[in-house]
Amino acid sequence: MTEIGAVLPELSIDLTPTVVVSTALATMDFTPVHHDTQLARAQGSKDIFLNILTTMGLVERYVTDWAGPESVIKRINVKLGVPAYAGDRLSFNGTVVSHEDGQVTVEVRGKVSLGDHATGTVTLMLPEENARC
């Protein structure tokens, strides 16, 4: 499953206002644009939107859902794109792009209706590599 070019199963998350607000609070981010619709709109946003800590957390979840609980995340590099607004749907896709020196790197793309919300790479160690350490 970890050869180069292997594709991760897609994960789609409906970004209900509850998801946007509960993740903002779970990440201790009380910036109003993540929970106050009126204020987010007054500042030119379409709606409340996901915060960056959540984007990082969802990327982490996407990759560990696939790699399993024994995998160890070493690095997450994310380039941030369009906002992920409440009411939209965030779909993750991923491909294994390298597997060497005991480490697997997955390229991840999180898309919403406006385009790429997050693109980047996640580097992790998988169980067999852990066992060898």
Place this chain on the structure above:
Amino acid sequence: MSEAKPMTDEELHELADKQAALGEVRGTPAPDPVNVPMIRHWLAAMGDENPVYLDKGVAPPAMAQVWTMQGLRPTAKDRSPVDDIMAALNAGGYTGVVATNCEQTYHRYARLGERLTPATRFTGLAGPKKTALGVGFFATWNVTWYAEDDEPVAEMLFRVLKFRPPAAKAPAKAPAEALKEPYPLRPAINQDTAFFWEGVQKGELRIQSCADCGLLRHPPGPLCPHCRSAGRSYTVASGEGTLYSYVVHHHPPVPGREPPFVVGVVELPEGVRIVGNVVDCPLDEVRIGMPLRVTYRPMDDELVLPMWTPGES
């Protein structure tokens, strides 16, 4: 000492070099050690069912930043080497902000009971560059989270684009509206007040606090009237208030304003009073003691002012 004058590109880069030369600046340790309730809350919100964290007593690595978020705690905010750069960019009209990169490296997973301490290092300012959002500067900094024994647990590179929202874009966004005339009254943004106006840009109503005794004060000033400390910090107000006093302004004419309008003194539950306009309320319904809620009104393509609108009682 006032620095209302925007800096030149060269001066901005000089300031950036100065902040970078400060090296790593330690912040306040996390208020709570790594703990199960916060991990459980995070996992549930993320929909993450990975059992490893609770089984092995470690935190999801992407939570590194969460432990040291300020949240709603009315405590002193750490002054980081990034703050002055952001203030200078805002003063220069680069008021837009959008994060472009977040890169985290985990040396190991944080363990239950560990209390992490962040340390921030400003690493670079690039620009001015033309971007799709407008002309702007890319500011980059690093945060490292240390365990009690000074072992680095995780680090993060964070990059934002601070851009000048292009005036020409406004009609495209709101075709019905003509390009807004620049509002003639500009707030005095200086070292004492920059934090307040930065907050307004973010939708935060900030109150200056004494970094030593914690006393809140408004309007902002250089010295604590209670303990004479020059150490400054701020807290973010809830945005609720009650009308303490007001006048209705009819005359003389005020540039950029249409009389009559209400100038109120609003008492905040945090304990200070703040002056602002009361809007969205017929004049004859304005009453001392009425509950208010802060709102942010764009006055032109750059300036946003906090105002007060009737709130739920």
